[in-house]
Amino acid sequence: MEACPVCGVLIHLHLLEAHVNSHFDEHPGLTSHINEPDIPTARCTVCGALVPLVMLDRHERDHESASAATAAYNPPAPLPPAAATSSSHCLPSIICPYGCGQWIPVSELDSHELAHVMMAEGGQGPPLAPVGFGPGPGPSDIGGGDDEWMQAGLDDSYLYDDTDELYDTAAASEAAARRLQEEQDFEALRAKYGFSDK
Structure with missing residues (x-):
């Protein structure tokens, strides 16, 4: 990841050129007046950077593109329950109804319950993996x-x-x-x- 030379936000290298160009293509001269009070700004929900409101959507989409590109390389760490509910891009999840304490995405609940049933019936079956980690x-x-x-x-x-x-x-x-x-x-x-x- 590299820092944008205009706004200083960390951007993946393959997205950096498009990000820098977006500063100049959409609103020329806007970055030189970024601290003026008449330009509304908002905090990015992903990185917390102060971004002009007109550029916030594109800025957050850059984060989503970067995270999608690296998801195959870095398995996500399990989030604490508070972080799982506050993040806007997380899957809806619930705590396991069988009491193992894992947060399970709703879309994977059936297979997780099946694993518990298989373990209860025969004592066999694969051990349950932490959510977000696969083989x-x-x-x-x-x-x-x-x-x-x-x-x-x-x-x-x-x-x-x-x-x-x-x-x-x-x-x-x-x-x-x-x-x-x-x-x-x-x-x-x-x-x-x-x-x-x-």
């Missing part, structure tokens, strides 16, 4: 120290352990079951409508 490489997959973790785009806010292999196995099993179900659905459609795969 992925751990330090044993990457090797080396913190520098190599950072090069791979991982942060050390998540403790990688032996359960990562269980997550990978569970994900592979789920993908195989989904693939089998899709094949069965396709065969049912083929039988019903009489088409072939030729």
Whole structure:
């Protein structure tokens, strides 16, 4: 991330040129008078910077674009409940009704409840992952120290352990079951409508 030479906001390098141009394209000369009282300003809800009101929407969209571009590289750290409810771009979530204490996005509640049911029925099943973390490489997959973790785009806010292999196995099993179900659905459609795969 680089600081914008006009307003000083930290922007991802691939968005910096467009951000700087937006200062001059939309309202030439506005940045030189940014502290005048007749120009209404507002605080950015993402970074807290004081931004002219006419540029606030674009400024916040730049943050959203930057966070979407890096979401694949930096898994999000779990937010405390107060932060989860105050942020405007978080998914609606509830605390687990089974008492494990995790905040679960409403869209993932069914699968989380299913994991609890599977664990209760057979005592088996994958351990529940903290919300926001999925299967992925751990330090044993990457090797080396913190520098190599950072090069791979991982942060050390998540403790990688032996359960990562269980997550990978569970994900592979789920993908195989989904693939089998899709094949069965396709065969049912083929039988019903009489088409072939030729």
